[in-house]
Amino acid sequence: MKYETAVILIAFFGLSQAAPIVDKRSQLLPRYAIRGREVPQEHSHNKFLDSVRTSLNLNNPDEIQDPVFGLLGNAAAAVGQGKITDTDCLHQATADQAFTNAKAAGDVDAMTDALVFAALERNTGSVGLESVLCTAITAVNPEIAALSQHQDPAADGAAAKNKAITLELAKQIASIGGDPTIALQSGTFAPGTIGDPTGAGNTCDTEDDVEGCIFSQNLLVEDATLDEINAAVAGVATGGDAAATAVATAIATDAATATAGSTCAAQVTSTVTVAAAASTDAAGCPAQVTSTITVTAAGATQTSAAGNASDATAGNVSDATAGNASDATAGAAAGTNVQTFTGALGGAAPAITESTGDRPFTVNGNTFTNIGAAVQRSCDIQNNACFNAANSGALSGGTAQCQQQQQACVAAGNAKRDNISSRFNADAYNAAVSGGSAAADNSADAEASA
Template sequence: MKYETVTILIAFGLVAAAPAPKAKNVFSIPRAMLRGREVPQEHSHNRFLDGVRANLALNNPAGIVDPVFGLLGDAAAAAGAGTITNLECLHQATADQAFTNAKAAGNITGQADALMYAALERNTGKVGLASVSCNETAVNPEIQAVQQHQDPASANAASINKAIVLALAQQLASIGADPQEALLSGTFAPGSVDDTTGAGNTCDVADDVEGCIFTQNLLVDDATADEITAAVAGISSGSAASASSAAPTAAAAPTTTDTASEDSCPAPVTVTVSAPASTPAATEAATPTGDNVQTFTGDLGGPPPPVTSSAGDRPFTVNGNTFVNIGAAIQRSCSIQNNACADASNAGTLAGVSVAQCQTQEDACNAAGGVQ
């Protein structure tokens, strides 16, 4: 196992929308709390941690110190759990409160961030060890319907994680968010269970705004775009967690506590942002056949694909994917542009353009379309 210090980013400011990158303080868990564990990956999906952090700050009655604690092993999580005593449920409780706050503010992006966070992998004591699921019921049925990803080297991980992504996609669709974003909650390629260093195939870069799993192209898709489209067929905004009943079922995550896991501290978490391989680049947008309601004119990495409006039950179309409401379609269009921009930046084909600038452009794109 490898010993490292876990860094937690705590953002200042109470904002309802998923925040653009802001200055953050750095909090380090005392070294005495750290023991052998899988290499940290708490910052692999920083984008979603930032969104949950901002919305949790709006009302945090339990005094949870930071969302990153929910992704750690129980021993380290205790230091940031506030009044939460069931540490196996700190992850769910954090997502639940952030979702409640975002819902009260009418913030779809904030609700989506909470759902994505709920699906992130928790750290365990070693490569191949699955995490224990929370045994409490969430306040919000949307959060209750989503489980955390499991270590990709653990038993039946492929089928379990696929079912988790499809269930997450259904919940995203039910609140009016883009269900294809569920793929971004995924984790890394499986590591070797014989790896005594605990390194696996993870990353953990605290100041990577998007999340290193995206910027380093380490994300492994759990499902295809077509499978997600099929899973959310017939789901409209407002159907909420009832959609979960249609999700494929997978072997349940462990409900017993592993001694090695309990002694391990921080847990790697998968926290995200790179477009799934099946997502077309912004420059590959199909020619619109209706009115284009995408008004954003930013073009780092190429313009956002058109959002065409027509008649029908799912009247908005982006690159062949249809949506019930305009907000989800705009979000999808802006996300495709962001992913194309980030890919070009990482490839060095956009001179002087950073991934952070791509993210700022996506925020501006969503704002131009009235998406929080």
């Protein structure tokens, strides 16, 4: 009997050792929860999903398990909704909390990503079926509250609805000082066939595609043109934009300083009306300005409070705007460009201007405390331009080369940050772009098979 017992124990321990080990990632994102649905596409815009995950983790009072659940159908989403009581509102609540956290950190890029996430299409049960909008909860942030998610492109009137969503998204992004053209990346796929028994449509759902398979496989259908985006942003109503004021304060307070004897902080110019960095109403301080260029004054100073007094008193906004735009441009030009990357697919990476102050690095008017964040912003802007050029047909070779260029751009910036020789920059770029043709061919094959 004792031998039988020993055999049983040996068999038991052998089975326990042979049991599969649960992957750590699956503990956070249960695969049964994110796979048990039709029309899978929650990983199509992965770069925005990842950014929102980072922001959400800064403070997550509702214990939302992961942003991916907000993009799932309700049955699967309920598993990860935490304290959110209405599953239809999980998507909005996730974006709202991520935006709140990013805003507290003064991170315009992360705020932009949260806005884009709020506008992404949710999974539904069949081609052409619209997802339910959130009505039970009002978003804390008005920028999030102004948005709704994209709808299945095969649904009735989806083209018009999705275009309106994209244009509204562009306005909200512009209001916080972000790049409004990023709104185009919130778009969805080409319409599928109503009644498709597979429910697959024209979607993709590659979980380990860092950029997002809708971009890497060139499946994105933009809802509007650049001209329409610019027109929408130019038409944003002026006056009293609290969100823009908060962002301008968070970003520009340290960088924009007033000259001796003046109580006015440097004005902020953008494609929308933005309040000055400091909300003082001292005599002679213009509270808001409007411009048709995208520049945020960073490090620019006003030479005299009286210098702007006559324009402000007379209500000559155009003169004030032109004056401050030139001041901002001159201020940016006064620094040193530390962007050494020379790749130019879709256009050169924006300059990274280094000056003095607590936020010494400036990219397209946005200021940063360290060069790493500035490099990332510069490379992201170039990457967006490259993707737009590739998707519009202006740049041949597909979007894979854009991803390679961005990686090389960031590598070059890191080399600059770590004081590595400039030769490394060139080598990193050459290594990343070598084989670009093969990558483009693979992208084309993936698109064709989709």
